[in-house]
Amino acid sequence: MSKVNTVLGAISPEELGIVAVHEHIGYGMPGSELDTQWWKTPEEHYEATVPKLRRFREYGGGTFVDVTGICNGRDVDYYKSLSAKTGVNIVACTGFVGGDTALPFFARASVDYLRRQFVHEITEGIGDTGSRAGVIKVGVSRGGRMTELDKRIYRAAARAAVTTGVPILTHLAIDPQPAVDIFAEEGLPLNRVLFGHADDGPNAPNTPHEWIFGQGGRIGFDTFGYETEIEDPPFWARPRQERLEHFINLVHKGYLDQLLVSADANCSPLGWPGVKGHTVNYLFEDLVPDLRDAGMDEASITTLFEDNPADFLTMRT
Ligand SMILES: [Zn+2]
Numbered sequence: 001m002s003k004v005n006t007v008l009g010a011i012s013p014e015e016l017g018i019v020a021v022h023e024h025i026g027y028g029m030p031g032s033e034l035d036t037q038w039w040k041t042p043e044e045h046y047e048a049t050v051p052k053l054r055r056f057r058e059y060g061g062g063t064f065v066d067v068t069g070i071c072n073g074r075d076v077d078y079y080k081s082l083s084a085k086t087g088v089n090i091v092a093c094t095g096f097v098g099g100d101t102a103l104p105f106f107a108r109a110s111v112d113y114l115r116r117q118f119v120h121e122i123t124e125g126i127g128d129t130g131s132r133a134g135v136i137k138v139g140v141s142r143g144g145r146m147t148e149l150d151k152r153i154y155r156a157a158a159r160a161a162v163t164t165g166v167p168i169l170t171h172l173a174i175d176p177q178p179a180v181d182i183f184a185e186e187g188l189p190l191n192r193v194l195f196g197h198a199d200d201g202p203n204a205p206n207t208p209h210e211w212i213f214g215q216g217g218r219i220g221f222d223t224f225g226y227e228t229e230i231e232d233p234p235f236w237a238r239p240r241q242e243r244l245e246h247f248i249n250l251v252h253k254g255y256l257d258q259l260l261v262s263a264d265a266n267c268s269p270l271g272w273p274g275v276k277g278h279t280v281n282y283l284f285e286d287l288v289p290d291l292r293d294a295g296m297d298e299a300s301i302t303t304l305f306e307d308n309p310a311d312f313l314t315m316r317t
Pocket residue numbers: 022023024067264
């Protein structure tokens with residue numbers, strides 16, 4: 001049976017609905033649980049998060065993919081209660097945002113140890129939550145070049161993806177040659193990989209979009225909404241119109257089926273203030289209207305928000 005793991009159990013791809021494929025309930029750097037400046041009580045996190053997920057549901061959103069890695073504040077019991085409260089399917093991940101966010105315990109581990117960790121979280125469950133991971137997160141460390149640890153994590157992720165059929169989602173799409181080599185060596189078809197953050201300010205000019213498409217890979221325009229026009233833009237912001245034109249240009253070149261979109265927003269950030277006003281609902285409030293204004297038809301919008309993520313997230317062994 002075709003299925004996707006959510007924190008409340010496996011569902012069929014038809015039940016996913018509209019998907020936000022790269023989001024965060026709350027993301028923080030390792031150690032942010034000890035932060036005193038930005039620390040919030042569990043009640044404060046709920047108060048910040050529940051209205052955003054309810055709004056997401058009201059707009060017709062079906063599934064929220066949380067790609068907060070193992071050491072970045074992932075909290076699966078919390079996700080379960082949010083999903084039950086709001087009716088939004090939440091997919092949790094295994095893996096790491098990048099080698100530079102893996103704590104030393106994991107940073108020193110072998111490929112085989114990491115592979116077993118990922119497979120266990122996908123097939124048995126994450127900790128004692130009983131929830132199984134639905135995607136594997138990997139990433140390129142700060143500096144823009146894959147480190148030895150990044151490569152170890154990518155190889156372990158590739159092996160876990162081949163065994164379990166769960167897809168891989170990357171943080172950053174720069175320096176993709178070593179990643180593509182590893183996936184090929186491990187026998188993972190590149191349509192099981194979403195190269196993320198290919199659209200943000202610093203990374204877009206350094207990402208070989210068409211080269212990745214040419215190998216069969218998928219590309220994430222998943223930082224929509226981080227715009228230079230907002231009040232306090234982060235360093236990865238990009239002019240709104242420039243990103244939109246870049247995206248539409250790739251659609252016109254025929255790559256619609258290999259594109260996925262998301263907002264990479266935090267419902268309630270951990271250990272940092274977050275980016276004011278930016279939420280997952282940017283997708284409904286700004287992106288869909290922008291796409292319509294740019295001439296995208298309803299069938300293509302459905303492909304982008306429903307069919308492509310369902311095809312990507314469905315476990316394939
Ligand atoms: Zn992210």
